[in-house]
Amino acid sequence: MQLRAGMHLVSVVSPASIIVLRAPKKDVEVCCGGVAMAVAENIARDIEVQAAGNGTGTGLILGKRYAHESSDLECLCTRAGAGELTVDGEPLVLKDAKPLPPSD
Amino acid sequence: MNLMMLLEMATSNDPDRAAVSAHDLALTYQDMYGRAGAGASYLRERDYQTVAYLGPNSAAFAVTVFAAAWAGIPFWPVNYRLAGDQILGLLDTDERVLVVAHQDSAAAVRACRHDVISVEQWLGLTAGAAPLTEWPSDPDLVAVLLNTSGTTSKPKTAVLRHRHLVSYVLHSVDFGSADPADAVAVSVPPYHVAGIVNLLTNIFAGRRVVYLDAFEPGAWLDTVRRERVTHAMVVPTMLARIVAELDGTPANVPSLRTLSYGGSRVGATTILQALRLFPGTDFVNAYGLTETSSTIAILSPEDHRSALHSDDEAVRARLASAGQVIPGVEAEIRSADGRPVPPGEAGELWLRGDQISGEYLASESPLDENGWFPTKDRAYFDGAQFLFIEGRADDTIIRGGENIAPAEIEDVLMQHPAVGEAAVVGAPDEEWGQTIVAFVVLREGADADADEIRSFARGKLRTSKTPDRIIERDCLPYTDSGKLLRRMLTAELAAGQATDM
Numbered sequence: 209m210q211l212r213a214g215m216h217l218v219s220v221v222s223p224a225s226i227i228v229l230r231a232p233k234k235d236v237e238v239c240c241g242g243v244a245m246a247v248a249e250n251i252a253r254d255i256e257v258q259a260a261g262n263g264t265g266t267g268l269i270l271g272k273r274y275a276h277e278s279s280d281l282e283c284l285c286t287r288a289g290a291g292e293l294t295v296d297g298e299p300l301v302l303k304d305a306k307p308l309p310p311s312d
Numbered sequence: 313m314n315l316m317m318l319l320e321m322a323t324s325n326d327p328d329r330a331a332v333s334a335h336d337l338a339l340t341y342q343d344m345y346g347r348a349g350a351g352a353s354y355l356r357e358r359d360y361q362t363v364a365y366l367g368p369n370s371a372a373f374a375v376t377v378f379a380a381a382w383a384g385i386p387f388w389p390v391n392y393r394l395a396g397d398q399i400l401g402l403l404d405t406d407e408r409v410l411v412v413a414h415q416d417s418a419a420a421v422r423a424c425r426h427d428v429i430s431v432e433q434w435l436g437l438t439a440g441a442a443p444l445t446e447w448p449s450d451p452d453l454v455a456v457l458l459n460t461s462g463t464t465s466k467p468k469t470a471v472l473r474h475r476h477l478v479s480y481v482l483h484s485v486d487f488g489s490a491d492p493a494d495a496v497a498v499s500v501p502p503y504h505v506a507g508i509v510n511l512l513t514n515i516f517a518g519r520r521v522v523y524l525d526a527f528e529p530g531a532w533l534d535t536v537r538r539e540r541v542t543h544a545m546v547v548p549t550m551l552a553r554i555v556a557e558l559d560g561t562p563a564n565v566p567s568l569r570t571l572s573y574g575g576s577r578v579g580a581t582t583i584l585q586a587l588r589l590f591p592g593t594d595f596v597n598a599y600g601l602t603e604t605s606s607t608i609a610i611l612s613p614e615d616h617r618s619a620l621h622s623d624d625e626a627v628r629a630r631l632a633s634a635g636q637v638i639p640g641v642e643a644e645i646r647s648a649d650g651r652p653v654p655p656g657e658a659g660e661l662w663l664r665g666d667q668i669s670g671e672y673l674a675s676e677s678p679l680d681e682n683g684w685f686p687t688k689d690r691a692y693f694d695g696a697q698f699l700f701i702e703g704r705a706d707d708t709i710i711r712g713g714e715n716i717a718p719a720e721i722e723d724v725l726m727q728h729p730a731v732g733e734a735a736v737v738g739a740p741d742e743e744w745g746q747t748i749v750a751f752v753v754l755r756e757g758a759d760a761d762a763d764e765i766r767s768f769a770r771g772k773l774r775t776s777k778t779p780d781r782i783i784e785r786d787c788l789p790y791t792d793s794g795k796l797l798r799r800m801l802t803a804e805l806a807a808g809q810a811t812d813m
Contacts, residue, residue, distance in 0.1 A: 271487025307486035311598035312510030
């Protein structure tokens with residue numbers, strides 16, 4: 209799938225969802241818990257964190273950035289949930305935040 | 313991508329954390345989320361296409377921002393300080409608009425063609441439980457409409473879409489990074505881009521927003537002490553008034569960790585005094601435009617400190633710079649023929665990035681074919697990527713073929729002990745093309761004549777940059793966010809209303 213910055217992807221194995229911050233130039237497959245994530249057309253309003261689904265592996269942490277260097281994919285977790293995040297089979301790694309001094 | 317995503321994330325992270333405190337109400341994240349949903353369903357049921365907010369900073373303002381986002385319609389904060397007929401003129405649109413108006417503005421909107429409800433009614437009808445609806449995720453929807461201040465030309469309506477604002481927040485703020493005890497004092501008005509953006513960034517960081525409904529320096533200092541405010545954002549005129557209020561006495565605000573300022577140029581004297589009066593506070597200078605979703609460059613606390621303590625003239629000069637461009641934004645200085653210029657050379661500042669809109673209502677996009685936005689600000693980079701803003705390109709005076717930035721002359725004039733404020737504009741001239749006219753406001757009790765001020769300026773500037781005329785005024789015209797209204801001075805000159813000192 210060709211990703212775009214701003215695209216919202218939801219896990220089908222857990223409540224996890226991500227937003228794409230930087231998209232790879234080539235087509236890639238992004239999976240959560242080994243199953244391809246779906247593009248969210250409308251974001252469900254229910255913010256109650258549901259019980260974890262059948263996702264396995266390291267869970268996604270709300271508000272954290274994940275990146276994959278060789279494909280140049282970067283995303284942000286918008287909802288926490290179980291399941292390891294991968295792109296074309298390779299895991300994304302948690303990115304250290306380098307916050308700017310608060311200017312607003 | 314929707315602004316609601318930011319509020320939803322913050323709410324699920326810590327629903328009971330304080331989100332906003334204001335004169336009208338205090339709201340937790342869960343309260344704000346619920347009210348946004350209730351407000352959105354009210355807006356949707358009645359098919360409103362835009363929601364306008366007319367009033368000072370308040371919890372109702374914050375609720376309206378998110379209710380509009382949830383409903384997928386633009387939020388439009390209107391300057392409540394405008395005259396009644398100006399407000400009516402702005403609101404004269406064919407769209408179906410709901411106007412949420414503060415009681416002080418009720419008279420101004422009585423003759424308005426749209427539905428008007430009071431802030432109290434709005435807070436009443438958003439107090440119910442959030443209904444089960446979804447917000448649109450289309451990143452291209454318009455999130456905010458803002459009337460630009462129009463310091464040099466007729467005001468326009470800038471368009472910021474969800475993708476612009478969300479991109480800025482995601483690029484520059486670390487989610488949930490604020491301590492639960494953190495609080496930010498907000499005194500910029502709600503119709504200023506900084507008023508919108510700081511709500512979003514502080515919500516995303518998890519920092520409580522403390523609203524001041526009108527700025528007064530004594531009340532600002534009291535609020536910082538009483539609410540144990542850790543962060544604050546002011547425009548330069550507010551900073552100057554706080555410095556004047558302190559009158560040399562250190563501020564005594566132990567809780568205040570960061571004070572950010574921006575919105576227009578700051579006089580070097582003001583910032584040096586402020587640094588002395590707030591010894592325990594980090595200073596941040598932010599530069600940006602309405603059309604760029606606010607901040608695109610930052611002068612960090614470390615930059616302030618190194619500028620203050622350096623022996624190197626070039627490093628010290630950076631105190632007057634806008635700092636360095638933030639991640640996610642590209643900047644280029646271009647000459648009049650469109651070619652990029654090397655560091656040290658001034659030209660027009662062009663910007664590109666996900667947060668850059670540049671779009672105005674009912675106008676062609678000003679972006680070039682590669683997505684670059686011309687800011688109309690004249691600027692240059694030094695050798696270390698620090699950005700120096702000289703002012704609006706339209707304000708540049710061309711005298712005898714030489715480009716002269718008014719700011720450079722104003723800075724020199726304000727170093728004269730008798731001069732409190734200065735504004736420099738160009739006047740049409742047969743011989744030179746333009747001549748330099750300086751308007752000055754003398755400090756209380758101070759005395760100086762035109763010759764003395766001119767020779768002071770000549771001692772620090774080239775003769776070609778020395779003001780040809782000096783005109784004394786009691787005060788200078790500013791917008792209420794502190795931007796100098798040069799066009800009013802130019803109009804006075806053209807009408808022959810100004811007499812030389």
